[in-house]
Amino acid sequence: MSAAAAPKARFDQVSKRFGEGERAVQALEPITLDIAANAFVCLVGPSGCGKSTLLNLLAGFDTPTTGQVLMDGLPVRGPDARRGVVFQQGALFTWMTVLDNVAFGPLATGTPRAEAERIAMGFLEMVGLAAFARRYPYELSGGMQQRVGIARALANDPEILLMDEPFAALDAQTRELLQEEIKRIWLHTRKTVLWITHSIEEALFLATDIVVMSARPGRIKARFAPTFAQSTAPGLATSAEFVRMKAEIVGLLHDEARTAQRQEEAR
Numbered sequence: 001m002s003a004a005a006a007p008k009a010r011f012d013q014v015s016k017r018f019g020e021g022e023r024a025v026q027a028l029e030p031i032t033l034d035i036a037a038n039a040f041v042c043l044v045g046p047s048g049c050g051k052s053t054l055l056n057l058l059a060g061f062d063t064p065t066t067g068q069v070l071m072d073g074l075p076v077r078g079p080d081a082r083r084g085v086v087f088q089q090g091a092l093f094t095w096m097t098v099l100d101n102v103a104f105g106p107l108a109t110g111t112p113r114a115e116a117e118r119i120a121m122g123f124l125e126m127v128g129l130a131a132f133a134r135r136y137p138y139e140l141s142g143g144m145q146q147r148v149g150i151a152r153a154l155a156n157d158p159e160i161l162l163m164d165e166p167f168a169a170l171d172a173q174t175r176e177l178l179q180e181e182i183k184r185i186w187l188h189t190r191k192t193v194l195w196i197t198h199s200i201e202e203a204l205f206l207a208t209d210i211v212v213m214s215a216r217p218g219r220i221k222a223r224f225a226p227t228f229a230q231s232t233a234p235g236l237a238t239s240a241e242f243v244r245m246k247a248e249i250v251g252l253l254h255d256e257a258r259t260a261q262r263q264e265e266a267r
């Protein structure tokens with residue numbers, strides 16, 4: 001394989017089991033998945049199928065039961081600033097201003113304060129929040145807090161962004177605006193992204209790769225390579241190809257959701 005084709009990240013026969021004996025939960029069957037550099041990979045699948053588990057393994061928050069998680073060909077050994085994580089809700093430092101939240105990463109790696117603040121302001125501008133730099137997180141709406149979280153992750157200049165349902169707690173309108181913002185940022189930075197979402201439309205709108213997972217134990221059921229991520233044209237979601245792909249993925253997920261539901265009831 002040529003160097004150019006080497007994946008940014010690779011799950012190599014990765015499985016995950018939580019606990020021991022009868023209470024053990026097989027969260028992931030051995031999964032092999034490559035994440036190409038500059039790709040925007042969306043993971044979709046029913047609740048409990050192991051999406052967060054997979055993302056946490058790449059983040060370095062947990063270790064696989066079998067197999068290996070690799071970044072640039074080297075095993076992931078723990079959290080690393082090269083992988084930026086954005087959680088479902090804020091996770092901001094409540095006692096720090098917005099600016100200090102975003103400057104935190106650069107400061108932590110020894111960047112002088114003036115330079116760290118300059119970097120932070122740049123990313124706050126990118127997410128449209130420069131005017132709120134001196135505010136505190138509690139003064140911001142949920143959507144604005146999420147944008148600060150994204151700016152904070154970007155300020156570390158990570159090579160991969162890991163986002164676990166980052167818009168799940170937001171209302172539909174805010175969500176749509178942020179999706180447009182994320183697309184703009186991705187087209188501008190071409191960061192490699194691993195993104196978990198429950199919204200198939202969101203996945204189709206943003207992703208270069210959609211990975212559909214099966215109900216627990218998680219396996220890869222299908223992959224899609226939509227082309228809508230490259231476009232900022234209005235009305236994408238009503239194009240024939242978008243609607244067709246959406247119907248296909250909805251169909252795939254429908255059966256999996258039923259299986260997941262039965263598993264929940266059996267617990």
Ligand SMILES: Nc1ncnc2c1ncn2[C@@H]1O[C@H](COP(=O)(O)OP(=O)(O)O)[C@@H](O)[C@H]1O
Pocket residue numbers: 018019025026027045046047048049050051052053054216
């Ligand atoms: N720390 C843990 N201990 C035990 N079971 C866990 C743990 N984390 C996740 N699980 C289980 O593993 C499965 C996959 O969880 P998760 O990755 O959070 O799913 P998803 O993000 O797709 O909803 C679920 O059945 C969940 O209950």
Ligand SMILES: [Mg+2]
Pocket residue numbers: 051052053164
């Ligand atoms: Mg999850």
